[in-house]
Amino acid sequence: xxxxxxxxxxxxxxxxxxxxxxxxxxxxxxxxxxxxxxxxxxxxxxxxxxxxxxxxxxxxxxxxxxxxxxxxxxxxxxxxxxxxxxxxxxxxxxxxxxxxxxxxxxxxxxxxxxxxxxxxxxxxxxxxxxxxxxxxxxxxxxxxxxxxxxxxxxxxxxxxxxxxxxxxxxxxxxxxxxxxxxxxxxxxxxxxxxxxxxxxxxxxxxxxxxxxxxxxxxxxxxxxxxxxxxxxxxxxxxxxxxxxxxxxxxxxxxxxxxxxxxxxxxxxxxxxxxxxxxxxxxxxxxxxxxxxxxxxxxxxxxxxxxxxxxxxxxxxxxxxxxxxxxxxxxxxxxxxxxxxxxxxxxxxxxxxxxxxxxxxxxxxxxxxxxxxxxxxxxxxxxxxxxxxxxxxxxxxxxxxxxxxxxxxxxxxxxxxxxxxxxxxxx
Amino acid sequence: xxxxxxxxxxxxxxxxxxxxxxxxxxxxxxxxxxxxxxxxxxxxxxxxxxxxxxxxxxxxxxxxxxxxxxxxxxxxxxxxxxxxxxxxxxxxxxxxxxxxxxxxxxxxxxxxxxxxxxxxxxxxxxxxxxxxxxxxxxxxxxxxxxxxxxxxxxxxxxxxxxxxxxxxxx
Numbered sequence: 001x002x003x004x005x006x007x008x009x010x011x012x013x014x015x016x017x018x019x020x021x022x023x024x025x026x027x028x029x030x031x032x033x034x035x036x037x038x039x040x041x042x043x044x045x046x047x048x049x050x051x052x053x054x055x056x057x058x059x060x061x062x063x064x065x066x067x068x069x070x071x072x073x074x075x076x077x078x079x080x081x082x083x084x085x086x087x088x089x090x091x092x093x094x095x096x097x098x099x100x101x102x103x104x105x106x107x108x109x110x111x112x113x114x115x116x117x118x119x120x121x122x123x124x125x126x127x128x129x130x131x132x133x134x135x136x137x138x139x140x141x142x143x144x145x146x147x148x149x150x151x152x153x154x155x156x157x158x159x160x161x162x163x164x165x166x167x168x169x170x171x172x173x174x175x176x177x178x179x180x181x182x183x184x185x186x187x188x189x190x191x192x193x194x195x196x197x198x199x200x201x202x203x204x205x206x207x208x209x210x211x212x213x214x215x216x217x218x219x220x221x222x223x224x225x226x227x228x229x230x231x232x233x234x235x236x237x238x239x240x241x242x243x244x245x246x247x248x249x250x251x252x253x254x255x256x257x258x259x260x261x262x263x264x265x266x267x268x269x270x271x272x273x274x275x276x277x278x279x280x281x282x283x284x285x286x287x288x289x290x291x292x293x294x295x296x297x298x299x300x301x302x303x304x305x306x307x308x309x310x311x312x313x314x315x316x317x318x319x320x321x322x323x324x325x326x327x328x329x330x331x332x333x334x335x336x337x338x339x340x341x342x343x344x345x346x347x348x349x350x351x352x353x354x355x356x357x358x359x360x361x362x363x364x365x366x367x368x369x370x371x372x373x374x375x376x377x378x379x380x381x382x383x384x385x386x387x388x389x390x391x392x393x394x395x396x397x398x399x400x401x402x403x404x405x406x407x408x409x410x411x412x413x414x415x416x417x418x419x420x421x422x423x424x425x426x
Numbered sequence: 427x428x429x430x431x432x433x434x435x436x437x438x439x440x441x442x443x444x445x446x447x448x449x450x451x452x453x454x455x456x457x458x459x460x461x462x463x464x465x466x467x468x469x470x471x472x473x474x475x476x477x478x479x480x481x482x483x484x485x486x487x488x489x490x491x492x493x494x495x496x497x498x499x500x501x502x503x504x505x506x507x508x509x510x511x512x513x514x515x516x517x518x519x520x521x522x523x524x525x526x527x528x529x530x531x532x533x534x535x536x537x538x539x540x541x542x543x544x545x546x547x548x549x550x551x552x553x554x555x556x557x558x559x560x561x562x563x564x565x566x567x568x569x570x571x572x573x574x575x576x577x578x579x580x581x582x583x584x585x586x587x588x589x590x591x592x593x594x595x596x
Contacts, residue, residue, distance in 0.1 A: 025577035042461045042501055046588050068459060075459035125499040125523055141501040141527035143587050150591060155526075155577070189446055190493035194522050223493060225522055284446065371455040371498070392450045392497060394473040 002259025004161040005230055006196040009136040009256055013119040015153065022160040022265075030060075031118040033148035036104055037065035039123035039141070041082045046146035055090050056152035059249045062094040062113065062122075063087050064104040067367045072374040093249075102339020102365040105129035105217060105307035109209075110339055112242030115253035116231040121145070121154050126307050126389065128219045132212035133239060134231030134256060139220060159225045160265035161196040162187075166203035168273030173423055175317075176211025177309060177387070177407035179203065180218045181278035182270060185288035193223035195265060198258065203272055204229060209238040210313040217308045218389050221285040231255040277410050279385075279420060282402035283393045291410055294420040298330070300382040302415040303396075304408050305336030305363075306370045309387035312342050312349075314408040319351035321412035321423045322358040328418030333360035334376040336368045360415070372396050378403075385414040436513040436534070436553040437563065438485035440545050445491035447474060449524070452495065452503040463509035466502050470510040484511040487553065489545050491517065495524025504533045514553055516560060516571070518542050529578055530587040536560065541569035 003011070011020050013028040020026055035043050040063055047055075055061055063083045071077035087095030096107060105126050108114050116134035121127065123145040130137035140154065148154050164183055179199075184191075197219045204212070212229050219227025229235075236255070243251050276290035304310070304318050315337060327333050335355050337343035343365055346352050352362060369376030370388040378384055378397030384404070386396065391403035404420060413421040451474040453466055460466070471478035488507065494517035495503055504527045507515065514534040528535045534555055541560040545551055550563035558571040574582065584590045 025575055038455075038458045038500060038502075042505075045461070049588065050591055067455075073459060079459060079461075123499055123501075125497065127499075139499040139523050141499055141523060141530060143501060143530035144526065147587055147591055151594065155581075155587075189496060190519065190521070193493065193519060223496065223521060371450070373455055373458075390448075390450070390497060392448045394454055395450050399473045 001263060002261035004196065004198060004262040004264065005134065005256050005258045006136055006159065006161055006198065006226060006228055009117060009119055010156060010158055020158050022158050024158045026156055026158060027153055028119060028156055029152055030121050030148055030154050032060050032062060032114055032120040033145055034062040034064070034104055034108065034122035034127065035145045036067050036124055037069060037076065037080045037083055038067045039145065041079050042142035043123060043145035043149065044082055044086045046143055047149050050150055052150055055092065055149050058091045059093050060152065061092045061149055062104070062108060063092060064096050064101060064107060066101060066103045067371070068373050069098050069101065069366050070364060098364065100340055102342065103307045103310060103367055106311055106338035106342065109133060109213065110242060110341055111246045112239060112248040115239060115250060116235060117254040117256045121148055125220045126217050128224065128227045129213050129217040129307055131219065131226050131228035132209065132216040133235055134229060136226055136228065138226045157194065159194055159196040161198050162192055163198045163200060163264045163267045165201035165267065165269045166199065166272050167201045167269065168203060168271045170203060170272055170275060173277055173409045174275055175407055176207060176214035178275060178278045179272060180215040181280050181285070181288040181405065182272065182275060184218065184222045184286050185278070186268065187222040189221060189284055189286045190223040192219070195224055197222065197224040197227045199227065199229050205232065208313060209234055210311040213311065214308050218285065221389060230257045277407055277422060279410060280391060280405040282391050282404065285390060285405060291420065291422050294404065297404065297420040298383060299385050299414050299419060301332045301334065301376060301378060301384040302411050303334050303369055303376055303384060303386040303388060304411050305338060305368060306388040307338065308389040309408050310336055310338030310342065312345050314387065315342065315346045315351045316349070317408045318412040319354040321409050322360070322416065323354050325358055325416050325426065327359040327415040331415050331418045333415040334363060334369065335360050336363045337365050339365050369396050385411050385420060387411050434555045436485065436487065436555060438487045438513050438551065439483065440487050440489050440547060440549040440551050441478065441482065442547040443474060443488065443490040446493045446496055447490050448497035449495060449500050449503040450497055453500065453506040458500060458502055461502060463505050466506035467509035470506040479510060482510050482512060485513045486511060487551050488512050488515045489542055490515065491542060492519045494520050496521035499523045501527045501531065504528045504531055508533045516541050529581055532586040536571035538569050538571035541571065544569060
């Protein structure tokens, strides 16, 4: 009986077992473990209580203070300092200060630190993003991170896999964000609970890496343990370029693929050739509908950024819509490049100039307002269109504010019009 | 952070919540610039029920629908619930990261559709932790919960993941 890519990666990392099946509980060695300025302080406290003198591997732990950095207040500064001091004391090589930093799920692939075939855990729910490279990557909690930093291991329940096959050539302004919002609208927010989501089909084969990251990033919004895409030429090119540029400690990787006779819990197929850009209405990511159904929604703020849509192609799309246009006087536009490298590239390409001339503002690479942290919090009754991943009650600020999730082109067009809009309407 | 022995018989007043209660409602990100359990407890469930932190009493039981704890990986969520005095959470289903975080820190959780369907706000409920049996106080009818796999039972019995880590040499 064949295996899925997720099962194969888990099996190749499993400890003390020769075979695994969905539903099994296993211990497995992890290639990478990661934490941020919210989750790591708890993990570091737990780790210190163990009294160990060494971490399992100084090159395999990644600490990124990306949520409230530059520190928004004293408490956040203290949290970030815990990471910095710990990294120094234990010789952790992958600690990133602002100025080189970025949102962990954009930064780590960009630097070639995560490779196809890896088993990665991160104390951040959007760790599933890295599955876009054909790695098994999943979000865990702080205690799991503490345990992994000490022993290089984690416990897992082997998930069943739901395969989602996308077919057809997508229309203009439709990308990874729309494909995943479409899938989540069908699956529901718990439709893939405890399961793996494997994205396949000719639409995915044509999809650039940035869009693949966006898709795997939001696998968690359907409850999934991980999102994953089999590595292909596009993956290989991306990884090789990153490795050449940043020279990470590991270079060799294995392209793991699902067997032809792999067993899936379910297979869903979507023909997306007629799909319109999708917007998810408040207050669940599963409330996705075609953008044309939201014509009269007034928008107070637009956010373009996050681990979902803050990469270079996202800023390129936004700039393409904003070029020679001004945003509505009633709307704020906040743009956060996902990493310093994305920021620099966007400056060189002229995207930042276009955004600023249109009336948008730039914030430094970090999570910012996505989770209601800082740099664009909503007030009572305000409405935002955001390229982020969650639109829960109070997610971006006041419990009576609301967030519509969309792709960067829709977000930019909505900033211009002051209402939710498709670029074709401008 | 806040462990200790789990009582084997729990008894408390029921606080009821709906489906898809997410970690932003359990502990909003605006309070995540700390990991102090007492401070987190003060804001527990704030965006789902503004007065919860004042109402909740030691030993009370949270009862919720599907996909409890969905969203972020923040361990602050089960920590806030536990530090607020909640003795256990009963839900129709749990999001997977919340599930493992609760197990890892020693917050008892139970998956039981029938208990959720039958327990109402304000009821007194009793939970036999070992057997996973739930009932209204003073009533005979018991509701079963899903049995934990042995692997999880061992973590719980051992007092959480880090307790076993402390015994480990290599």
